[in-house]
Amino acid sequence: MGVAWDTLYAKRLRWMTTSVIREILKVAQSPDVISMAGGWPDAALFPVEEIRAVCDDVLREMPRESLQYGLTDGLPALREALADYMTSQGIPARAEHIVIMSGSQQALDLAGRIFLDEGDAVLVERPTFLGALQSFNAYGARYVTVPLDDEGARPEAIAAAIERHRPKLMYLIPTFQNPTGATMSLDRRRRVVEIAAHYGVPILEDDPYGQLRFAGEPLPTLAAIDRAQGGENIIYLSTFSKTLAPGLRLAWAVCSAEVAQQFVMAKQGADLHSNALAQTIALEFLRRGLLGPQVQRIRETYRARRDAMCEAIAEFFPPEVRYTQPEGGLFLWVTLPEGMDAVSLLHEAAKEKVAFVPGAPFFADGGGENTLRLSFACMPPEVIVEGIRRLAGVIRRAMA
Amino acid sequence: MGVAWDTLYAKRLRWMTTSVIREILKVAQSPDVISMAGGWPDAALFPVEEIRAVCDDVLREMPRESLQYGLTDGLPALREALADYMTSQGIPARAEHIVIMSGSQQALDLAGRIFLDEGDAVLVERPTFLGALQSFNAYGARYVTVPLDDEGARPEAIAAAIERHRPKLMYLIPTFQNPTGATMSLDRRRRVVEIAAHYGVPILEDDPYGQLRFAGEPLPTLAAIDRAQGGENIIYLSTFSKTLAPGLRLAWAVCSAEVAQQFVMAKQGADLHSNALAQTIALEFLRRGLLGPQVQRIRETYRARRDAMCEAIAEFFPPEVRYTQPEGGLFLWVTLPEGMDAVSLLHEAAKEKVAFVPGAPFFADGGGENTLRLSFACMPPEVIVEGIRRLAGVIRRAMA
Numbered sequence: 182m183g184v185a186w187d188t189l190y191a192k193r194l195r196w197m198t199t200s201v202i203r204e205i206l207k208v209a210q211s212p213d214v215i216s217m218a219g220g221w222p223d224a225a226l227f228p229v230e231e232i233r234a235v236c237d238d239v240l241r242e243m244p245r246e247s248l249q250y251g252l253t254d255g256l257p258a259l260r261e262a263l264a265d266y267m268t269s270q271g272i273p274a275r276a277e278h279i280v281i282m283s284g285s286q287q288a289l290d291l292a293g294r295i296f297l298d299e300g301d302a303v304l305v306e307r308p309t310f311l312g313a314l315q316s317f318n319a320y321g322a323r324y325v326t327v328p329l330d331d332e333g334a335r336p337e338a339i340a341a342a343i344e345r346h347r348p349k350l351m352y353l354i355p356t357f358q359n360p361t362g363a364t365m366s367l368d369r370r371r372r373v374v375e376i377a378a379h380y381g382v383p384i385l386e387d388d389p390y391g392q393l394r395f396a397g398e399p400l401p402t403l404a405a406i407d408r409a410q411g412g413e414n415i416i417y418l419s420t421f422s423k424t425l426a427p428g429l430r431l432a433w434a435v436c437s438a439e440v441a442q443q444f445v446m447a448k449q450g451a452d453l454h455s456n457a458l459a460q461t462i463a464l465e466f467l468r469r470g471l472l473g474p475q476v477q478r479i480r481e482t483y484r485a486r487r488d489a490m491c492e493a494i495a496e497f498f499p500p501e502v503r504y505t506q507p508e509g510g511l512f513l514w515v516t517l518p519e520g521m522d523a524v525s526l527l528h529e530a531a532k533e534k535v536a537f538v539p540g541a542p543f544f545a546d547g548g549g550e551n552t553l554r555l556s557f558a559c560m561p562p563e564v565i566v567e568g569i570r571r572l573a574g575v576i577r578r579a580m581a
Numbered sequence: 582m583g584v585a586w587d588t589l590y591a592k593r594l595r596w597m598t599t600s601v602i603r604e605i606l607k608v609a610q611s612p613d614v615i616s617m618a619g620g621w622p623d624a625a626l627f628p629v630e631e632i633r634a635v636c637d638d639v640l641r642e643m644p645r646e647s648l649q650y651g652l653t654d655g656l657p658a659l660r661e662a663l664a665d666y667m668t669s670q671g672i673p674a675r676a677e678h679i680v681i682m683s684g685s686q687q688a689l690d691l692a693g694r695i696f697l698d699e700g701d702a703v704l705v706e707r708p709t710f711l712g713a714l715q716s717f718n719a720y721g722a723r724y725v726t727v728p729l730d731d732e733g734a735r736p737e738a739i740a741a742a743i744e745r746h747r748p749k750l751m752y753l754i755p756t757f758q759n760p761t762g763a764t765m766s767l768d769r770r771r772r773v774v775e776i777a778a779h780y781g782v783p784i785l786e787d788d789p790y791g792q793l794r795f796a797g798e799p800l801p802t803l804a805a806i807d808r809a810q811g812g813e814n815i816i817y818l819s820t821f822s823k824t825l826a827p828g829l830r831l832a833w834a835v836c837s838a839e840v841a842q843q844f845v846m847a848k849q850g851a852d853l854h855s856n857a858l859a860q861t862i863a864l865e866f867l868r869r870g871l872l873g874p875q876v877q878r879i880r881e882t883y884r885a886r887r888d889a890m891c892e893a894i895a896e897f898f899p900p901e902v903r904y905t906q907p908e909g910g911l912f913l914w915v916t917l918p919e920g921m922d923a924v925s926l927l928h929e930a931a932k933e934k935v936a937f938v939p940g941a942p943f944f945a946d947g948g949g950e951n952t953l954r955l956s957f958a959c960m961p962p963e964v965i966v967e968g969i970r971r972l973a974g975v976i977r978r979a980m981a
Contacts (some may be wrong), residue, residue: 182778182780182781183777183813184640184777184778184782184783184814185781186783186837187839189696189750189783190843191694191695191696191697191698191701194846195848197847205922221650224644224648225650233641236637236640236858237636240629240632240633244627246623248826248829249621249624249826249828250827250828251828284852284853286849290851290852294591294593295590295594297591298593316851318850319694319850320591322778343841350589363794378583378584379582380582381582383586384959385850397898413583414584426649427857428651428856428858429649429857430853430854437586440586443594446594446597446718447597448713450686450689450712450715450716451684451686451716451719451851452683452684452686452690452692452852453684453830454830456828456856457828457829458636458828458829458856458857458858458859459856472828507853
């Protein structure tokens with residue numbers, strides 16, 4: 182006898198999958214491969230020395246806050262500091278509007294837990310962040326997709342999709358979107374916020390990259406526009422993963438005090454509270470004004486890398502290949518001519534020691550076989566140029 | 582218009598509650614209250630200086646492993662170190678059997694996610710750990726309870742409950758149980774492992790306190806007994822929360838490689854991976870052999886505190902009040918005469934500046950109104966004696 186495990190699994194496991202991309206990344210980890218496949222920030226840009234100094238201080242000065250069990254909604258002083266920071270970013274907030282999360286991935290999971298019954302629809306961009314689909318899948322979500330162009334999702338398309346499918350929630354990444362790098366225009370932002378209010382469909386605004394703007398004019402977040410009109414229709418998510426370090430697993434939600442309470446209830450059963458040491462480190466980073474200079478430094482580095490990638494693409498890629506020119510973030514998006522297949526291309530690319538992420542997994546409802554995502558985050562410009570040169574050769578041969 | 586949030590929540594929110602105990606703890610936080618209500622280890626026993634030194638070293642020597650995104654199943658070197666540690670504790674394991682979790686609470690959540698469809702039954706002890714109920718409630722669990730005595734749950738009662746209710750899973754805390762402090766005898770352990778194999782019902786063995794034995798003979802874990810017979814019917818959970826520091830939010834599961842893969846899939850959507858810095862700190866603690874001396878130190882302290890509490894109870898409590906004398910862990914369990922109500926008693930106790938946790942919330946199916954949990958973890962012996970003296974007065978008055 183014994184346990185027949187495969188007879189015991191819950192039904193939801195059929196909806197869940199491991200990340201295709203993580204499997205692809207394993208292939209791309211060989212040291213001689215120029216990988217533009219990663220979704221990670223560059224570890225060489227982490228403020229290691231500052232974190233070491235701050236960490237030493239918080240363990241000396243507030244060992245209890247850094248090491249003991251804490252409150253589910255987060256360290257009170259950090260929630261207050263983040264409320265001030267959000268207010269300075271145009272999203273007026275008090276501590277009661279802030280919930281500390283164990284990374285944005287947890288915020289997506291808990292949003293699914295709070296709002297999604299099996300079969301509920303979530304409106305998502307096409308393509309969208311694969312990790313969000315993984316989180317929502319566990320709750321049996323189905324998806325309504327709205328295509329993206331260079332100015333983000335079209336408000337008319339969003340309104341039509343809501344009329345037709347009545348989604349429970351919209352999940353949008355308006356700024357330097359993952360995977361496309363696209364940013365929603367100001368006019369569309371205003372109209373999308375109106376649509377949320379008009380139809381009573383809340384927006385989960387995921388903004389992991391907003392601080393990483395290296396070109397163009399800053400735009401208000403959807404949450405800022407909504408709050409300026411007295412609305413509370415947006416759950417805004419941001420994170421320390423792209424500015425401090427992702428290994429800290431620290432993000433936060435800004436939402437109404439009522440929704441914050443639901444997050445707290447959901448989080449109690451999920452992991453009780455987020456890592457306490459990471460919270461005191463982040464708090465001290467904010468208190469000492471270290472975040473601003475750090476963000477400035479990484480912005481400049483990523484700008485140079487994006488420039489190198491865009492210039493190399495313009496030089497080497499065939500003119501039939503389209504690509505985005507993001508004003509921030511870590512990614513750009515490539516559209517190959519119709520009929521080409523990025524997965525086949527990846528196999529050829531691997532032979533030439535260059536890697537990327539095929540775009541199809543980012544499409545909640547299929548398609549996108551001729552698209553791919555390139556990250557410019559983790560390599561110096563000269564390596565980026567060499568990677569694009571190799572990839573251009575692979576594309577040209579595939580088109581021949 | 583705007584979002585009518587309360588029309589949007591998922592059905593599962595009706596099954597979920599915030600911890601009653603956390604609300605009670607808020608009351609008990611006044612500095613002049615002698616609180617035996619907490620479930621926390623004593624922050625004064627955390628190895629702060631060792632953590633500071635280790636933290637400084639890992640940030641210098643392995644900044645990438647400490648700060649970058651990591652693998653969902655955990656830092657490979659930590660999984661290997663824990664596999665060795667588990668093997669030394671009688672549970673033969675390789676890295677593929679270890680999944681690093683963001684605290685045991687997450688392991689309980691993910692176990693619910695993997696195994697529980699709405700309406701599935703979980704067999705639990707009566708009383709049991711409230712946090713486990715919170716995790717399972719999110720998946721619509723119902724409960725089958727088996728009463729505890731001083732030797733843990735009775736195997737015959739477990740077998741009968743399985744025959745009758747066919748639970749998906751057993752959730753057991755065989756060693757220094759929370760809330761009772763009870764430990765399952767060796768004979769019962771063997772028979773419960775047999776029952777799991779016979780009926781094909783797996784056991785989730787939660788063992789947060791097993792390392793904190795300060796009296797009596799060590800007993801093999803259920804997982805050790807099962808593995809010695811070639812079984813893979815147990816998912817074993819342990820944690821750094823009671824030995825290093827709970828703020829690190831670091832625990833681990835030991836299970837078959839196949840079940841480990843399901844945990845990894847579930848964890849990807851839940852929080853991607855556990856805090857990386859906490860993982861490198863824990864790894865270095867194990868590598869340097871610092872865990873053993875730390876555990877020895879806290880064991881001795883907790884033994885002295887338990888002794889103080891048991892002796893004071895024997896001296897001050899009315900003889901009608903029963904209590905457990907645990908051989909480890911943080912808690913003992915008090916049973917008042919039938920008809921008494923611990924919640925009313927708590928209100929009287931608050932007036933006398935002493936606090937405890939009423940036992941009823943630990944009963945998945947109601948009852949236990951005349952029970953309460955006392956923690957001896959966080960106070961020196963003389964404060965414990967004073968707390969018990971005050972509580973004895975409150976009990977005597979309530980009985981009068």
